Amino acid sequence: MSASTFPRTPLQPGGRPVPPLALGSWNTWDRMTGDEAIALIHRAVELDAGFFDVAYYNMGPHAENSRTDILFGEALRASGIKRADIVLCGKLWLWDWPNQGFRAQLVESLDRADLDRFDTLVIGDYLDAPDIPRLVSAVNELIAEGLVDSWGINNWRIEHTREALAESAAQSAAGPAFAQLKYGIARRSMAEGDAYGPLFADGTLTLQASDVFEGGILATGRTPQRKIGADVGGIRGRIAAVYPEVARVAAEFGVTPAALGIAFCLANPATVNVLFGASRVAQLEQNHAALALVRDHGAEVRAALAACWVDRDVRADGAW
Template sequence: MSASTPPRRALGPIAVPPLALGSWNTWDRMDPDAAVRMIRRAVELDAGFFDVAYYNTGPHAENSRTDILFGEALRASGVERSEIVLCGKLWLWDWPNQSFRGQLTESLERAGLDRFDTLVVGDYLAEPDIAHLVAEVNELIADGLVGGWGINNWRIGHTRAALDASVAGGLVGPSFAQLKYGIARRAMAEGASYGPLFADGTLALQASDVFEGGILATGLAPQRKIGADVGGVRERILALYPEVARIADGFGVTPAALGIAFCLTHPAAANVLFGASRVEQLEQNHAALALVAEHGAEVREALAGLQVDAAVNDDGSW
């Protein structure tokens, strides 16, 4: 481990690398050789955490092959399973009609995997039956298909209900929250709703959508599909890019590395999930680790005034 690589932090029952690679619009934008190089380099940089999702339900009904392509690249890479952390995803758009077991089995088969180390239960539109949900996830844990779980942008009331149901039933509850978090969007991760659960160690934070679909990494609004614009603040985020780029230049890093470093200064942050389709992007983003170690407080101070979603609900309601 290099001097710039911080100790791994706990994401529930496992210790994870600080950098995590997502699968949405990434592996399907690389040729096979580039994907193999990405996996090998990620392991070398202690960034071997891979989010593997099958996108073919609800708003993500895209019939994407990104999970299949990842599995092919992983096998071709020669990387041992013990060297990486794999995170799956369960969707609530058509649950419980589409069971968690059915979803997970299909996801594992498509990627050619036998289990996930952890998984995220995705966001939702209809009110979920929390007790049923917790019980169904725990069946997967009991069968060895996954080691733990977290939630993705849930309303705080449902997250607390899941924690309560887990305690009442002697079951494994969510151990982390994957939330939209970054230089401009801070309401949920830093607000009064999730704050106490992060402060007392009940949940770890996995920061996602940190570049706002690439806007805060490049200053450009991408043409591909990106995450939801909660609170309708994306135009204000786009307007921040010149200042973000200026601050990043002052620290000698890319805007993307600055954004990752900011997220890692959150006391509860276990890791930061981002998309990278070129090894060079991953290597540039890795500079965030040294930046946090050497100038974390300064990064926080330099970006203090750039939040744009202070008026957006911090409880996960849209």
């Protein structure tokens, strides 16, 4: 395993330090052959990107019967990578919860990928306010059973995140340790504004940045034909308009726009790691350049991209 060029930090105080780069599973592992997936997993471990987000996408707006989690599991087994050398993050959905309970979801997800447990998990999207006391109790039952060690939230409204933290304390139970939020060069308000910003500043939560390229727009300048994340606030056109500036700044630092976007996120002290999709080893290797860039020029990167903040006027309390 090659030496990291960026320090690992834990998702929660006293927890296991995790890689600063994380690979997501949505529309990722089904965009390559089995041999390519095996090679990508090996290279990810070498490049301190051995944190894998593994989810079953077949619920709510994600009811697409995706096989990407199954394909990841097959590639992981074939790779021979030791379980201790990677971090696995699962996902639970609130679209039909509690009708479809957390344990049933988690067991199905583990079975599909042929895994025995997750290191952590993210509790995902919802429309109506969840029953927080019941949720905290249910996820802690999974922790007690040894199926997972910790948990975080995905783009929740800030009032529900604060309620979960308070309820966890009242139950003397494990609360959310991190927030997986839409965050990047153009969308910053949720993570850096008055909603989640104070919870990151005082160490209550850590940040996992996701959807950092706006579905690839800020990495390539093109809008992909495949399904991508929601356009909160209807600002995707404005985000696309800043791509030329992002590309210009990236060229000045000698990296790709994608690597620049990752470095921008990691330059925020709240960010533990950045979740992105990569379907080629060369793409992962280019993204890895972000680690040296943020180590050597983090503040300069942030300053150079100050004018690219697009969502200042978008509601930023969560549920994205």
